[in-house]
Amino acid sequence: MKMDCSKEICTPLIARISFHKVLEKLEEIAESDVDYRSDYAKALLRHTEPFPELREGITDLALLEKHKLLIKNLLADLFPTALTHNEIKAAAIPFFNITFNHTERFNKILENAGEDFDIEIRNFDDHQFYVFCCCLILNMYYGYNFDFSKPLFYDIPDAEGIMKHYRILYNADFLEIIPTDKAIKITQEDVDILIDNFDNLELWKEKFPQNSWISKGFGIISLFDATVENAISNLKSNLLLPNEFKEVIKDDIESIFKSIYKVPDLKIGFTEVNEDDQVFTMASFKDVKSHILKDCEEMNCNKLFCDSTLKNMMGEKQQLIISDVEAYRTNNPEDTRFADRLLEQNIKSCILAPIIKNDRMLGFIELVSSKPKELNSINAIKLNYILPFLTDTLERYYSELQNEIDAIIQNEYTAIHNSVYWKFREEALAHIKAGNNPDLAYKEIIFKEVYPLYGQIDIKGSSTARNESTEKDLIRQIEKLIVLFRFINEIEKLPLIEQHTYELEKIQDDLKHELKADTEAVVQGYIINEIHVLLKHFDTTNAKIHERISEYFESLDGKVKMVYENRKDFDDALSVINKKMAEVLDKKQAEAQSFFPHYYERFKTDGVEHNLYIGASIAPKLSYNPLYLNNLRLWQLQAMCEMENEYHKLRPTLPYDLDVTSLILVFSTPISIRFRMDEKRFDVDGTYNARYEVVKKRIDKSYIKGTQERITQQGKITIVYSQKQEEAEYRRYIKYLQHKNMLGKTIENFEVEDLQGVTGLRALRVEIIYDETDASGTYSYQDLLKEMTTK
Known part of the structure; x- marks a missing residue:
């Protein structure tokens, strides 16, 4: 096999393996006064004399094998026999994948890797190789001192398939660099350009043409086992990548853990923990198993562990380390259920380590082995170096999971109010756990037996x-x-x-x-x-x-691309009105949620409409009482008065003099609401409840029965109802707000014209008293417009 590296890879160096420096040293020793050293040197020189290629340089790799024993004797001082089973060492050409004269330990490592294994430097591409060779020339021939080295590694599997990582160190004392007639003289100006252009490979090739220099001699390569340190570094790097955690677990982490623990059959698992409900849950990582749960989706913690074990794991947040599961089962009969679960999975030793971020337990990372004693309290210490990276990654994953859930809710449903968010989150999470199957339909969300409240402030004209x-x-x-x-x-x-x-x-x-x-x-x-x-x-x-x-x-x-001056003034005025009204309503609504959680939605049209739904199904974990409905009705009436007052302060500054009218619809029969997937909004469910929607859509344009007078008027609130007890209830609210000087003394009561399919509606109408005392609260239209356009 020829070692003409220039034909195989692009390089500025022609590699000639030569022992001339060793031979020159032997010649010095041969002339020395130390008889045994002199005799030894002379003998070696006699044996090498018939082979001038050892001094002039070898380019045929077959000669290395031919002179293997002679080369070993020549390098005996550099490769002591006493250290051959300890040191990982060989002769080599720096940066070339050529090694020879290995120590016994190095040979054993290569044998265990298998006959088909090709040793090569990790992440060392042709570009880096070429530039590193050029830097070697600059340092060794021109006397520069460029620190071009980076940590170089060989990744070599052992006999059990565990990937080991070895750090490479080079010694170039027995190497010299010689220019050929192709070599270009390098000036200081050239060097100044090169140091700023590492990525410009063509520039390096211009200054150091291919095969323009000779590297004569050999180097010494020393390896040390950096498996644990390197595996932790790789783990950290992989966890920082923006890919999904489930993919990192599947492809990388398990093999990295095997390298760290030197356990060939080690497997990784993860189990989520819901501390509030004391439930173990299967994580949504697609290919990550939970050895705690085995085949279950979730399970109460106390069904697996006894109270004392749970206290240590959940309360004290300690690791559970079982070096021998069978012995643990015998010695801890109260945890037989968990031990049996492990043995059913052929797990004989395990480490369960809590993942904790900001005092919140995310779950347990599981290390398991089919052999007893493989995992124990001593090697569990290694987790101290690993858990911080896993914790940060899991915390990031759960943050991204939350974003994904929010995205599904946003895209498949709508921007959901907090009061019903839990229901949508439940469905979105179930969809993610099912693998985000596009053929799996999203379920419709229904809330039964809720009481509706409707109100609107409409911009008249x-x-x-x-x-x-x-x-x-x-x-x-x-x-x-x-x-x-x-x-x-x-x-x-x-x-x-x-x-x-x-x-x-x-x-x-x-x-x-x-x-x-x-x-x-x-x-x-x-x-x-x-x-x-x-x-x-x-x-x-x-x-x-x-x-x-x-x-x-x-x-x-x-x-x-049109004249848009008056329309812009009108559109901006309408936007300012809607924004201010919606802002007031949203702020008031946030306060109202503290009474009892209820669904709230509002719409901006030519004014602001809002729907409220309250009932036990909205907040099933709380105890519902009808007084919460009464409270919300009073709150709504008061909020409408305050919104009218806000508009009254804003009105003088508007470029258009627009009136507003206010309306409340009372409906005391509970209904069901269903989230309409196609419309991305809630609507009443079923024909029985459709009467409410009919009234809601038509009532604001209705007339007083027998007249041509609209039921809504500027400066007044109209309350539409159908039952006598509703009238009595609202008269009490009106009386209270009259006492607070928010409503006028006169209360009108009249019948509403019959609507299509709806008869018997009545209404109360009462004047709003505007607060004229707070002059400081008057708004500037320009300020509001500026605020609107900057958000």
Whole structure:
């Protein structure tokens, strides 16, 4: 086999294995006065004399095998026989995967690895190899002192398949670097460039052409077993990777633990712990087994362990170390159930170590072996170096799991209120544990026997105000275009320009009459698809025309490409109103949750609507009482008064003078609500409960029976109900709020016109008393608008 490395790999060095420095040293000893040393040296020199290649350099690897015994004798001082079973050592060419004259221990390691094993440096690619060889030349020939070394390792499996990790150290005392006629002289300027361009391989090849230097001699490679230290380092690196923990466990951690513990059949498991419920739970890691649970999904802790063991494991958060499971079963009959569970899995020794983060127990990491005594209290100490990394990774995993659960809830359901979040989390977690099977349908969420509360603050006249703002903007834009087209016509004199001027004037006349439902869309489509396309054509015909067209386009809104001034004022005003009302309601609602958890949702339209649902099924772990419904009804009425007051303070600053009306719908019959997957929202469940939805959707536009007067009025709250006891209940609330000077003294009572399929509704209407004393609480519209646009 030829050792022409230049043909196999790209390198600036031609490697020639030579023992010339050893022979030169022997020649010195042969001339010395120490007889036994001199005689020994002379004898070696006589044996090597017929083989000049030992001095001049070997390029044929077959010669190494031929002169194996002679080379061993030449290197005897460097490889003492007394240390051959202890040291892991060989002669080598630095960075090349060429080694020879191994110590007995090195030979044994290579034999155990198997005949098919090829030894090579870990993570050492061709780029690094080339640059390292160049740095070797710079240091040894030019006298630089570049610290180019990095920790280099051989990964070699032992006879049982456990991967061992050996740190590589090189000694180059018997090596010299010689330039060939291809070598380029390296200047200080070259070095200054090279030190800033490690990644520029072509630059290194330019300064150190392939096969332009000779490495003559040999190096000495020494290995030391760094398996534990390196395995821990690898574990740390792998755990820091952004891949899922279950994949890390599956592919890497178990083999790393085997290297650390030197236990070939060692297996890793993990069991989650719910401390609140004292339950062991199967983790959602796809391929990670729980040896505690075996085949169960979850189990109460006290069904497996006795009280004293549980106290140590859960209370004291101590490791459970069993070096001999069979002996443990005999000596601890109170834990027979757990010992039997282990023996059923052929586990004869184990370590269960708690994973704790911020005083919260995440679960137990399980190390198990089929052999007794393999895992014990002595080697359990190694976990002290490993657990911090595992703990951080598991904590990160659970944080990501929470995000994944939230994502499923967000994507498959909606942004869910905290009061019912537990139900959605339960379903999302079950889906994750099932492997996120796309064919597995997401269950619909239903809450039965809940009492609904509905309220709204509606912006009265918003449609009219919106139409007015739209009309003003369209008229303004048409005026701009007419002026622009008349200017273009003066220069170009084209019939097409005259035609579009005529059409724009016709639109201008039409806009002065009532705005139809489709007028905005028709006019906007005409302007964008015809007028703007035409203007872009004329934009390049004349400098003056270009200037005027540019001025026109700059006056438009950048997003909608239309005049958007009045509509923007209206939209911003509506957004400010909705934002302020929703903000007040959300803040009040957060306080109301402390009474009793209930579902809450609100919607921004031309105003703010809200739905509340309260009942035992919303919070099944708490004791429900009807007084919580009464309390929430009073809270809702008071909150609506406060929202009206907030709008009263905001109204003087608005660019549009808009009225608001307030409405509450009372419904005393419990209903069921179902989460509609397609609509991503809750709705009443079943035809029996549909009456409530019919009333809710139609009531705000209803009239007092027998009149043309709407049931809602500006400055008043309307309470719609159907039962006599509901009226009595709300009159009590009104009386209380009259006492607090929030509602006026006059209470109107009237029948509501019949709705489709719904009759017999009545209503109370009472005036709101606005608080005029708190002048400091008046809002600035501009401040609110700024706040809205910066969030």
